[in-house]
Amino acid sequence: MHPGNSTKSRKNALFFFFVLVGLLVNNHWLQAQSFPAGFTQVLVTKGINKPTTMAFAPDGRIFVAQQRGEVRIVKNGELLPNYFMDLSVNSNGERGLIGLALDPDFTNNQYLYAYYTLADASRNRISRFTANGDEVVPGSEVVLLNLDTLSTAVNHNGGALHFGKDGKLFVAIGDNNRSANSQSLDIYHGKILRINTDGSVPNGNPFKTGSSQRKRVWAYGLRNPYTFSIQPRTGKIFVNDVGQVTWEEINDATTGGKNFGWPITEGFSINPDYANPVYAYPHADTDGTGCAISGGVFFNPTNTNYPATYWGNYFFQDLCNNWINVLDLSGSTPVRKPFATGLNTNSLGISVGNDGNLYYLQRNSSALYKIIYTTNAAPKVVQQPTSVTVSAGQPTTFQVVATGTPTLTYQWQKNGANIPGATGPSYTIARTTMANAGNYRVIVKNKVGSAISNLATLKVTPFNNAPVAVINTPANNFFYHAGDTIRFAGSATDAEDGTLPARNFSWFVNFHHDTHVHDGPPIADGVRNGSFVIPTSGEVAANVWYRIYAVVKDSKGLTDTVYRDIHPYLSTIALATQPAGLKVTLDGQPVTAPLSVSSVEGIERTIGPVSPQTLNGKTYVFAKWLHSEPANQTIATPRNNVTYTAVYQEKFDPVQLEAEKALLQGVQVASIQAGYAGTGYADYINAAGDYVEWTVNVPRAGKYQLNFRYALASGSRNLRVQVNNTVAAEALNFTSTGAWTSWSNKNLEINLNGGLNKIRATSTGTSGPNIDYLLVSQNTSTLELTTQEELTTPAAALQIYPNPANSYLNLVIPFIPEQEYTLQLYNNQGNLVNLKAPVTSVSGQNTIQLPLANLPAGLYVLKIMQGETRFSKVFFIQR
Structure with a gap:
């Protein structure tokens, strides 16, 4: 911070340049303005370079912030030449000195609060300073709060500061062009904060636990709340949130904890999770529409001569369409009414002065204006012409603002003589000569009376060519x-x-x-x-x-x-989904694919899924992007057209998901054959050429994954895996485990046909691992297949019916009748279920009926063991 006028000469020298720029951008000094009867715009002062906001002191001084870090004072209608203070800031884009507030007890403590971007652009900061007359006390800065680290984006900083009725400081912070920030309570961006005057967390905030950011948040779900206003008597808070492509919002944040929905929604929403705006206007180019809400204020002055109908209303302005509108809040629903049109562009910071008039700033003309109301019938000049010195050959203009009962007429005079044709509120000499030097004034008349302006002197210096x-x-x-x-x-x-x-x-x-x-x-x-x-x-x-x-x-x-x-340079970004017609997010907002947008090459965009979502009665969850991971990505627009495709999967509720699993897992094993004859059981592969074979029935063709549970006493062995007589793996390696405890670390992807498929694992050496389970999986569905003894009658396989079942399940068991078999039932979490049957182990019985009435609906795995033979079946209980 640099107090005083340390850089005054450098910056004042540039003032003329920026005034000229304002002329070039707007092509004129004064547009055709329109106000309600009796209202008039009056210039307070010029020379304010890139103004951002202002604050009114109790003694009538106006503190005005300039984006490059200076605070200027307007005193008795004059802009003081020296700076109140000059902060070192980063003013790139929308950064800089962008917030200013005076303490409610400013008369006694002389405290001023500022919101600004640090010179290194790392973050925004809220600090307190102490005034000493018209200058800041050197070294008086007290840092109240350092905000979160900024991204490289230079826009959406917010910045407004106001004191609430309760004496707490409210702060508006933009989303830093990272829309996801707005919904995270653990980051300041995209929020309204409420803090004590030392930066600490006050009592009464809506979020009482969690991070320090969360505890300071008053409202969230905002994009760029550049301005807001607090009604003096009621404490009502209206937040002006600058929109993206559709709506500008005025939001009621009087009650803490509200979520205003950005980036999920903009404008009005039917989603009860988000608070709707009090009022929103669309983007267009007429009065009441625009591109960016740049100011708003409750009109509740202590004294004013404005008509009583405006008391308690809300005035707001748009940056692009050059108007001020008013919201009538007297009824149950706010009603918009026009107020002023034809203002110069880039107007902002509308406020209410101590004199009861509306004030606002204009960046393009580097000026501060006020809007006065008069009831005088006779003419009165309220803005006098000013003297000017100009080189011969250059243009010059004199202008006045007058009030009085319409219609006013004007007659300009030079040295007391009427100038033919000079009959408007302004008089321009397109190319001055030495003969034009003299004293100028205007006489204003109406049917009631007349008024004469002050004299303005024109001095003409010798001709000078412009560079x-x-x-x-x-x-x-x-x-x-x-x-x-x-x-x-x-x-x-x-x-x-x-x-x-x-x-x-x-x-x-x-x-x-x-x-x-x-x-x-x-x-x-x-x-x-x-x-x-x-x-x-x-x-x-x-x-x-x-x-x-x-x-x-x-x-x-x-x-x-x-x-x-x-x-x-522009490229097209196309967004697609599988299946088509689903939603994704682009720059934080949900959009329906397919969608194509034009984008500046190299500019960063964010894309992400909307998950879950519903289309045509089906619910979908995000699976992947075809081009890369993760789900939420920041991409630089490529130099060629590109398509990004989000893949979604249908989501089932628990019963539907289990039914799908049951369909997939269906009939599993028809037969197993082994080349080894020593024990007669297929799970021992002890010689070259020994194999285990499964016949798998799947409902649909596609890619599946295989995995094996095995035991191997020592060393390592390889298996050759064939699927439908096609080699899927020539040497799938298994290492020593010593027990039936390990799954192979090979997740082998195979293609299966819809219906029956044969999977064979063959030893490629003198022996192989012992295998007792095979997993066949697709996405989240898994088949668990066990090996079994080769059957002399292949058709005699285990049968279960009905499937899905309801009150009972029939089992037809083809095993050797002389041996006892054991039944075990597991739910889809792998937990053993009590069958509640009379017996769980029988001998010599080929058919059994299992009662299911006491079991909940869902997927179940039935395991049958007879000697060394194990078999499993999957079925579904449906109510």
Whole structure:
């Protein structure tokens, strides 16, 4: 922080350049404005470079923040030449000094609070400073709160500060162009905070436990709450949230804990999880529509001469469409009404002054205006013409603002004599000569009376040629990618001064988006050439471009301004889903695929799934992106058109999922054959060529995975695996386990046909591992197949019916009748289930009926053991 006027001369020298820029952007000083009868706009002061916000002191002074870090004071209607303070900030894009508030007890403690971006661009900060008259006390900064680390995006910083009725400090913070921030309570971005004046957590906040961020959050789900207002008597809080492509919102955050839905929803939503705005207006180009809500204020002054119908209403403004509207809050539903139109562009920061008038800032004209209401019938000049000195050959304009009963007429005079045709509120001399020097005034009349303005003196100095500026680099029709370094260079000559030096140059960049303008990357003054980098994050729209300005000034103060436009290379990003018609997120907002959007090459976009979601009565969950993982990704727009496809799987409720598993697992094993005859059982592979074979029945063709449970006493062995007589693995390796405890670490992917398939594992050496289970799986469904003794009658296989079952299950058991068999039943969590049957072990019985009435619906695995033979079947209980 640099108190006082340490950089005053440098920055005041640039003031003329920025005023001229305002002229060039708007093409005129004053647009055709329209107000309700009796209301008039009056200029308070000019010379405020890039204003962002203001605060009114009890003694009538107005503290105005400039984005580059300075705080100016307007005192008795005059802009003081010295800065109140000059902070070192990063002012790239929407960063900088963007929030200002005076303590409720400012008269006694002289505390001023500021929200600004640190010079290293690492984070935004909230600090307290102490005033000493019209200057800050050096070294008085007290840091209250360092906010979360910033991304490379230079937009969506929020910044507004206001004290609530309870004396707590409320803070508005943008989402830092990372929309997911808004829904996370553990990060400050995209929130309204409520803090004590020392930065600590106050009592009464809605989230009482968790992270320090969460405890300070008052409201969330916001995109860029650049401004908000607190009604003095009631404490009602209206938050003005700048929207993306559709809606601008005014949200009621009076009650803590509300979620306003960004990025899941914008504008009004039927989802009860999100609080709807009090009022929202769409993007368009008429009165009441716009592109960015840049200010709003409750009108509850202590004293005012405004008509009583405006008391308690809410005034708000739009950055692009040059209007101020008013919300009538007297009824149960707010009603929008027009108020002012035809204002200069980039108006912001509307507020209520101590005098009961509305005030607002205009960036393009570097000015502070107020809106007054008068009832005088006779004319009255409320804004006087000002004296001016100009070189011969240059234009000049005198203008006034007058009030009175319509219709007012104007007559300009020079040295007391009427000027023919000079009958408007302004008088312009397109090309001055020495003969134009003199004193000018205007007489304003209506049917009631007349008024005469103050005299304004025109001094004309000898003719001086204006300089001629040229931008040499970049060339015309230059195109860029996000992330590119743009090099610029210029030259200038002057008829009197010759070639102008670098110190006579001033450069700046505007970032154009649709019909409105943002500050571009900051670049140095006093140079003929330099460079800047196009950001890779920030605005994601494709209708954008940059305009580079060079302003050159000669020794007599005349200037020439030239500019060069550079446009982006664009690619198309196509979003698709499998199956088609599902939703994904683009830059945090849900969109329905297929969708194609144009995007600046190199600009970062975020994509992600919407999971779960429902389409045509079916529920889907996200599985993967075809191009890469993870689910939520930040991608740089490639230099070629690209398609990103999200794959979804149908999601079943538990009963549906188990039914699907039962269908998949169906009939499992028809026969097993082994080459080894020593014991007669297939799970021993003790010689070359011994094999185990399973016949597997699956309902659909597709890719499946195999895995084996095995035992091997020592060393390692290889198995050759064939599927339907085709080799799937030539040497699948198994290592020593010593017991039936290990699953093979090979997850072998195979293709199976719908219906019956044969899987054979053959020893490739003198012996192989002993195998007792095979797993066949697809996605989340798994078949567990056990080996069994070769049957002399292959058709005589275990049968179960009905499947799905209800009250009972019939088993037809083909095993040798002389041997006892044992039944075990497991649920789909692998837990042993009590059959509640009369017997669980029988001998000599080929058919048994199992009671199921006491078992819940779901998937079950029935295991049957007879001697060394084991068999399993899967069935489903359906109610």
